[in-house]
Amino acid sequence: xxxxxxxxxxxxxxxxxxxxxxxxxxxxxxxxxxxxxxxxxxxxxxxxxxxxxxxxxxxxxxxxxxxxxxxxxxxxxxxxxxxxxxxxxxxxxxxxxxxxxxxxxxxxxxxxxxxxxxxxxxxxxxxxxxxxxxxxxxxxxxxxxxxxxxxxxxxxxxxxxxxxxxxxxxxxxxxxxxxxxxxxxxxxxxxxxxxxxxxxxxxxxxxxxxxxxxxxxxxxxxxxxxxxxxxxxxxxxxxxxx
Amino acid sequence: xxxxxxxxxxxxxxxxxxxxxxxxxxxxxxxxxxxxxxxxxxxxxxxxxxxxxxxxxxxxxxxxxxxxxxxxxxxxxxxxxxxxxxxxxxxxxxxxxxxxxxxxxxxxxxxxxxxxxxxxxxxxxxxxxxxxxxxxxxxxxxxxxxxxxxxxxxxxxxxxxxxxxxxxxxxxxxxxxxxxxxxxxxxxxxxxxxxxxxxxxxxxxxxxxxxxxxxxxxxxxxxxxxxxxxxxxxxxxxxxxxxxxxxxxxxxxxxxxxxx
Amino acid sequence: xxxxxxxxxxxxxxxxxxxxxxxxxxxxxxxxxxxxxxxxxxxxxxxxxxxxxxxxxxxxxxxxxxxxxxxxxxxxxxxxxxxxxxxxxxxxxxxxxxxxxxxxxxxxxxxxxxxxxxxxxxxxxxxxxxxxxxxxxxxxxxxxxxxxxxxxxxxxxxxxxxxxxxxxxxxxxxxxxxxxxxxxxxxxxxxxxxxxxxxxxxxxxxxxxxxxxxxxxxxxxxxxxxxx
Numbered sequence: 126x127x128x129x130x131x132x133x134x135x136x137x138x139x140x141x142x143x144x145x146x147x148x149x150x151x152x153x154x155x156x157x158x159x160x161x162x163x164x165x166x167x168x169x170x171x172x173x174x175x176x177x178x179x180x181x182x183x184x185x186x187x188x189x190x191x192x193x194x195x196x197x198x199x200x201x202x203x204x205x206x207x208x209x210x211x212x213x214x215x216x217x218x219x220x221x222x223x224x225x226x227x228x229x230x231x232x233x234x235x236x237x238x239x240x241x242x243x244x245x246x247x248x249x250x251x252x253x254x255x256x257x258x259x260x261x262x263x264x265x266x267x268x269x270x271x272x273x274x275x276x277x278x279x280x281x282x283x284x285x286x287x288x289x290x291x292x293x294x295x296x297x298x299x300x301x302x303x304x305x306x307x308x309x310x311x312x313x314x315x316x317x318x319x320x321x322x323x324x325x326x327x328x329x330x331x332x333x334x335x336x337x338x339x340x341x342x343x344x345x346x347x348x349x350x351x352x353x354x355x356x357x358x359x360x361x362x363x364x365x366x367x
Numbered sequence: 368x369x370x371x372x373x374x375x376x377x378x379x380x381x382x383x384x385x386x387x388x389x390x391x392x393x394x395x396x397x398x399x400x401x402x403x404x405x406x407x408x409x410x411x412x413x414x415x416x417x418x419x420x421x422x423x424x425x426x427x428x429x430x431x432x433x434x435x436x437x438x439x440x441x442x443x444x445x446x447x448x449x450x451x452x453x454x455x456x457x458x459x460x461x462x463x464x465x466x467x468x469x470x471x472x473x474x475x476x477x478x479x480x481x482x483x484x485x486x487x488x489x490x491x492x493x494x495x496x497x498x499x500x501x502x503x504x505x506x507x508x509x510x511x512x513x514x515x516x517x518x519x520x521x522x523x524x525x526x527x528x529x530x531x532x533x534x535x536x537x538x539x540x541x542x543x544x545x546x547x548x549x550x551x552x553x554x555x556x557x558x559x560x561x562x563x564x565x566x567x568x569x570x571x572x573x574x575x576x577x578x579x580x581x582x583x584x585x586x587x588x589x590x591x592x593x594x595x596x597x598x599x600x601x602x603x604x605x606x607x608x609x610x611x612x613x614x615x616x617x618x619x620x621x622x623x624x625x626x627x
Numbered sequence: 628x629x630x631x632x633x634x635x636x637x638x639x640x641x642x643x644x645x646x647x648x649x650x651x652x653x654x655x656x657x658x659x660x661x662x663x664x665x666x667x668x669x670x671x672x673x674x675x676x677x678x679x680x681x682x683x684x685x686x687x688x689x690x691x692x693x694x695x696x697x698x699x700x701x702x703x704x705x706x707x708x709x710x711x712x713x714x715x716x717x718x719x720x721x722x723x724x725x726x727x728x729x730x731x732x733x734x735x736x737x738x739x740x741x742x743x744x745x746x747x748x749x750x751x752x753x754x755x756x757x758x759x760x761x762x763x764x765x766x767x768x769x770x771x772x773x774x775x776x777x778x779x780x781x782x783x784x785x786x787x788x789x790x791x792x793x794x795x796x797x798x799x800x801x802x803x804x805x806x807x808x809x810x811x812x813x814x815x816x817x818x819x820x821x822x823x824x825x826x827x828x829x830x831x832x833x834x835x836x837x838x839x840x841x842x843x844x845x846x847x848x849x850x851x852x853x854x855x
Contacts, residue, residue: 161421162456162509162568165686173409177508181457183688183716194755197716202461204452207504208411208427211535216450216464216504236642238659238668243756245716250454252508254425255408273642276686278668280659281643318643318666355641358670362639362685371712373700374742379774386819392827 132306134291141303147296148342150286153350155267155357157274163250165275167357169267172300173257178267179250180275186246197242201230201249203264209256225261226251232265232285232314232324238278247277258304262286262312265324270354274361280316282354284347285324287312288339295335297342311339317351320344370458376573377559384559390569396610398565401618403520403625405528413529413544417521420567421511426521428529428544429502432536435495443490443498447476449505449518456510470594475505475518475552477590478581482550484523489545492538499531501544512567515579519552520618527626549622550589551615552581555607557597562607564614578607582615640667646680657682689715689780689810691758695749698775698812699760701741706733711747711760714780714810719758721747727762744770746806746814766806773804773816776825780811782832785845793852800855801825827851 135141145151151172160166163179186192203225207214233249249272251264265285272279289299290309299307309331314324331339383390393399399420408414411427435442451468453459490499503526505518529544556566558574566574576597581590588608593599640646646658646665654660657669658680667673671684691697691713699711699719709721723730728738739745746767747760762768778786787794787807798805801824803817813829815822828851831844 160423160454160509161511163454164457164688175408177454179454179508184457185716185718200461202453204454206425206427206506207448207450207502208408208414208425208429208506210410213429213431213502213504216448242716245756248453248457250452252452252454252506254506255410257410273670274686276669276671276684276688278657279642280661280666280668282641316643318645319661358641359639362670371700371702371742373744373775375744375770375773375775382819388819388823391830392823 132302134303134306135294135296139294141291141296143300147294148345150298150346150349151300153353155270155353157270157357157361163271163275165271165273165277167267167271167274169263169270171259171263171266172298173255174253174260174263175255176260176263176267177252177254178264178271179248179252180268180271180277181248181250182275183242183245183247183277186244191246192244195243196239197237197245197247199230199234199237199239199249200246201226201233201251201268203229203251203253203261205253205256205260209253225264228324228326229261229265229268232283233268233272235321235323236269236279236281236283236316237272238280241278247272257301258299259287259312262314265314266350266354270357273358281318282316282351283314283323284317284350284354285312285314286343286346286350288342288346290329290331290335290339295331295338295342297346309335309339311336311343313340313343315344315347317347317354320347370572372573376569380559380570380573382559384561389558389563391567393563395561396564396614398614399567401520401621403524403621405524405625411525412532413525413527415521415524415528417517417524419513419517419520420565421509422514422517423507423509424514424517424521425506425508426518426525427504427506428525429504430529430532431500431502432492432497432538433500435491435498439487440495441491441498442487443500444487445480445485445501445503447479447503447505447522448472449475449507451507451510451514455507455514459510470592471515471518472505474515474579474590474592475522477592478519478550478552479503479522479526481589482548482581482583484546484548484550485526486545486547497538501526501529510568512569512571513554513565515554516552516565519550519581520622523549523551524622524626527622548584549619550581550583551618551622552579552590553607553611553614553618554579555611557599562599562603564607564610578604580608580611582611584619586612586615638673639671640673640682641670642668646673648680652678652680655679655681657684684781686781689713691715691717691719691749691752691810693749693751695809696806697747697749697760697810698744698770698806698808698814699747699810700744701739703741704735706735709735709739711745713747713749713758713760714777714812715758717756717758719747719749719760721745721760721762725750725759725761725763727768739769744775744814746770746808770814773814774822774826776813776815776829778811778813778829778832780809783807783809783811785848786813786829786832788852796852796855797825797828
């Protein structure tokens, strides 16, 4: 959240710079089974974002000290490729990626039935190949699909999406410019069937009324993205004619 | 993760080799199918995706301005790195870059650098003050064998498509990065006693030493690397060196057709 | 999500799909109860049998059960046991006492070493997923000839076919001995031509993008079976 409203991002009639309306998502597409070496995988494009996710396991958790006697460990890594942003990212330790990996793992733990695989480990590798705001949402949403593709038992899928505020107007799914000059960003992760919230972050400035509206936009978008997740998983299995 | 080689696999590879067969039905010097796509990453100034059998690699080019080194005031630079992240295969564990990952990056780097495909003086902006550093990053997404060749191919294809973002740095017009050669790497692996080209994942597991050869446009060799345990004869090397010349020509055509 | 589940007709479900329970059915594998309703937990086909609704997962990791015939390879050894990779999330152990040999403590490498394959039976799986195997039993032995291929535990049913029809046909045409283990590995013995024929057929499962039978792999497999 950078410039706080001094850049015109939205016209009087509610049209945004890229032509979207206030509650409209960028184009989203999902394809499963894209990485032959992985047990389950998924490629998601969301606007200009590209995320590819590989799932490995469940397998023996090594070293032994990370094993949990009652459940599987979800070992999640969110990583941005060096060429994914306009300024190159140096490979290696990165506080932002560490935090996103942690909250992503915790969000996915709400859906994965980890208790079925005590002592084992499930690896989720999220690689962001191109980043244009909203990569954590893209990564979480794609990870849920890759886990389903890998046949990992889950009680629901997970959809992550963000609403925010630009020029004092609440809008859905901020793009790069809106993220840079916007006033707030509210990413959430929702279980699409039960509508429970498994992931929540926010930064910026929102009134209680604005928060409610942002959540309303998010909830509506969850259903839209959930349909795309289902379609991607189904078409893999039905050869695209379902 | 420790890679255990099932003994049956080794026996089987040896048996097949005696009849001049390979485990996936290919001939000794037959390669898998290659798909090359360019300009696939909108935030990179040049990019390529290589799907080589089941191996998938992305390469992206980024530019930055820097002060030249005092002894070479008019020379820019090229930094090539290849990351072997745990996404690529169950056998790669998280943690700092492994020796394997570093070897991959350095071998790919040498082949491209030593071919002289980029004239470092062409990267000079103001002599003694400012030059371009070209970062070529290669990202392996799926390892089903022979990542070396796939990385080298993606790398040179990404460089060939790269645009120098001079406009964004307020130092003039964007222009194509001049890349005037196409170095090609060809990798061979000893499997069941003899060398094969373009080893698959199973052949890498059950084979022994590997040899990487990078050839320039004129057939000159620009980098060599022998990896893993094992020895080979000069006659064996002569055979694969001759074969590498043919393979490189075919691969160079794939790049030329894609990048005009 | 409240699609009506229509008896015998199987349908594809996604994790989280609600499944209507019309007639006092009980939940089988892959189905959980949430707030009294049934929910699918994996991508796969919904099936019904004897009043149980269950899910045939399209891609699931091999979970060992006692009595399973499995093919494993030795990953490490201690002085009185071998550890085996059997393809599932947990390694299995074979104690010296359940091997077919009269082994002395510390002399295990005389019989099997790291990298050797064996045909085993799962003896016991404890609540912590500790897996104990045995090599005492008819046909159980060290595998020192032939080839082991992977087709995936989800593909074995298809590979075998109705009442063993596919397997019988493959055996006849290839002239090979074939042992299909429950963990998705198959052991082939016979001529090189026979083995490469079987490998071509099984590659529809092992070399597809995913280790489970997708529509393309099933179609190609069935075509090959007709062409045999």
